[in-house]
Amino acid sequence: xxxxxxxxxxxxxxxxxxxxxxxxxxxxxxxxxxxxxxxxxxxxxxxxxxxxxxxxxxxxxxxxxxxxxxxxxxxxxxxxxxxxxxxxxxxxxxxxxxxxxxxxxxxxxxxxxxxxxxxxxxxxxxxxxxxxxxxxxxxxxxxxxxxxxxxxxxxxxxxxxxxxxxxxxxxxxxxxxxxx
Amino acid sequence: xxxxxxxxxxxxxxxxxxxxxxxxxxxxxxxxxxxxxxxxxxxxxxxxxxxxxxxxxxxxxxxxxxxxxxxxxxxxxxxxxxxxxxxxxxxxxxxxxxxxxxxxxxxxxxxxxxxxxxxxxxxxxxxxxxxxxxxxxxxxxxxxxxxxxxxxxxxxxxxxxxxxxxxxxxxxxxxx
Numbered sequence: 079x080x081x082x083x084x085x086x087x088x089x090x091x092x093x094x095x096x097x098x099x100x101x102x103x104x105x106x107x108x109x110x111x112x113x114x115x116x117x118x119x120x121x122x123x124x125x126x127x128x129x130x131x132x133x134x135x136x137x138x139x140x141x142x143x144x145x146x147x148x149x150x151x152x153x154x155x156x157x158x159x160x161x162x163x164x165x166x167x168x169x170x171x172x173x174x175x176x177x178x179x180x181x182x183x184x185x186x187x188x189x190x191x192x193x194x195x196x197x198x199x200x201x202x203x204x205x206x207x208x209x210x211x212x213x214x215x216x217x218x219x220x221x222x223x224x225x226x227x228x229x230x231x232x233x234x235x236x237x238x239x240x241x242x243x244x245x246x247x248x249x250x251x252x253x254x255x256x257x258x
Numbered sequence: 259x260x261x262x263x264x265x266x267x268x269x270x271x272x273x274x275x276x277x278x279x280x281x282x283x284x285x286x287x288x289x290x291x292x293x294x295x296x297x298x299x300x301x302x303x304x305x306x307x308x309x310x311x312x313x314x315x316x317x318x319x320x321x322x323x324x325x326x327x328x329x330x331x332x333x334x335x336x337x338x339x340x341x342x343x344x345x346x347x348x349x350x351x352x353x354x355x356x357x358x359x360x361x362x363x364x365x366x367x368x369x370x371x372x373x374x375x376x377x378x379x380x381x382x383x384x385x386x387x388x389x390x391x392x393x394x395x396x397x398x399x400x401x402x403x404x405x406x407x408x409x410x411x412x413x414x415x416x417x418x419x420x421x422x423x424x425x426x427x428x429x430x431x432x433x434x
Contacts, residue, residue: 093313129351135344136314137278143348166313170321173307192430194302195401198387199408200419204280205379218373225377235285246370
């Protein structure tokens with residue numbers, strides 16, 4: 079019981095103190111889980127990060143569920159996940175309620191149009207950052223361009239992702255055969 | 259009815275939402291426009307407000323859209339529906355970790371998905387820019403100026419998004 083509370087507290091606290099990007103939370107979490115509470119080894123922690131990043135969903139949430147499960151089974155997974163979600167949910171809800179009463183203000187509308195231009199840039203820059211990490215082989219550039227064009231033309235994300243996933247798999251399989 | 263659509267949409271985003279934060283927001287924009295009448299203006303509010311909300315960006319997004327489209331109940335159910343699939347996938351992956359790590363199928367699928375995600379994010383940025391660049395049927399130099407300045411400051415000079423967004427809000431009040 080005591081360890082369940084500690085698991086909840088570790089993830090709740092980290093979620094509270096991270097504005098935007100969850101990836102920034104990971105080093106602090108790693109210190110807390112491995113060094114401070116000795117819940118897991120460094121290797122187990124790195125393995126959880128790898129799992130969290132390769133699955134769909136919020137990365138820090140996945141990381142919390144993976145760590146919670148390793149430390150204390152399904153109950154651990156539950157309290158860790160809830161710990162991450164509660165601050166994000168409650169504070170966003172309060173902000174949404176407060177902001178909705180301002181939406182019709184003319185100055186807020188002007189400011190939001192400026193923010194819209196910046197939002198385009200924020201999103202584009204996150205595409206650049208991810209691209210630098212991920213794009214290595216020419217085939218990956220092909221997947222990227224095809225997905226871009228398909229989305230611009232109004233394609234369904236499910237199909238775009240399914241086709242790229244299949245393409246990636248066929249590419250790896252083909253290359254492995256060529257190597258043998 | 260809108261609640262059911264919200265739950266369906268976020269459950270689906272939990273399955274296809276690879277790549278974390280902004281990748282998931284990009285999917286949210288295209289799916290939201292199609293399914294629940296989400297607008298670029300509302301998307302803009304979300305990108306500004308999630309910067310001051312703690313925790314994972316995608317959770318903030320589910321809560322925000324859930325709230326503006328379906329009230330308090332919408333916020334809870336959208337957020338809940340969103341984390342169902344990631345929870346199941348993560349538990350399975352931890353359970354079958356050795357098979358998961360070495361599987362060529364999973365490696366291959368992820369290779370394609372990760373590359374496509376970048377294209378999807380870039381397309382979302384085009385949607386956002388496109389819908390703001392024409393103001394009252396005239397090309398808006400102010401809008402494109404703020405966009406270009408923000409893009410250079412972020413990509414080239416690594417300025418924090420929170421600062422960019424605050425500056426852009428001030429610029430918006432002055433320019434428009």
